[in-house]
Amino acid sequence: MNLNKCERCGCFFASKNSVCPNCESKDENEINKLKHFLSEADTTVTVDSLAFSTGVSLKNVNRFLKDKNLYTTLTNLGLDSQNDSNTNITFSL
Numbered sequence: 357m358n359l360n361k362c363e364r365c366g367c368f369f370a371s372k373n374s375v376c377p378n379c380e381s382k383d384e385n386e387i388n389k390l391k392h393f394l395s396e397a398d399t400t401v402t403v404d405s406l407a408f409s410t411g412v413s414l415k416n417v418n419r420f421l422k423d424k425n426l427y428t429t430l431t432n433l434g435l436d437s438q439n440d441s442n443t444n445i446t447f448s449l
């Protein structure tokens with residue numbers, strides 16, 4: 357059986373998801389927050405200000421954006437993600 361390490365809490369779990377079942381609902385919650393905030397915003401929102409305004413950590417926002425479908429959904433809602441993903445690769449481990 358393949359075990360994955362949860363990208364949120366770091367625990368190991370058996371599933372092909374990137375987060376464990378415990379964190380799935382937290383992710384869902386935060387994703388809804390992001391969508392809600394973007395749908396209410398009149399102007400485009402940068403990734404930084406989205407994270408700041410919703411209280412969702414930048415790390416998690418960027419992780420959500422790696423999901424192609426979600427990325428499309430959020431950018432369609434007005435997220436300005438011009439410097440997406442590449443800006444965070446320098447993040448030290």
Ligand SMILES: [Zn+2]
Binds near residue numbers: 367376379
């Ligand atoms: Zn977890």
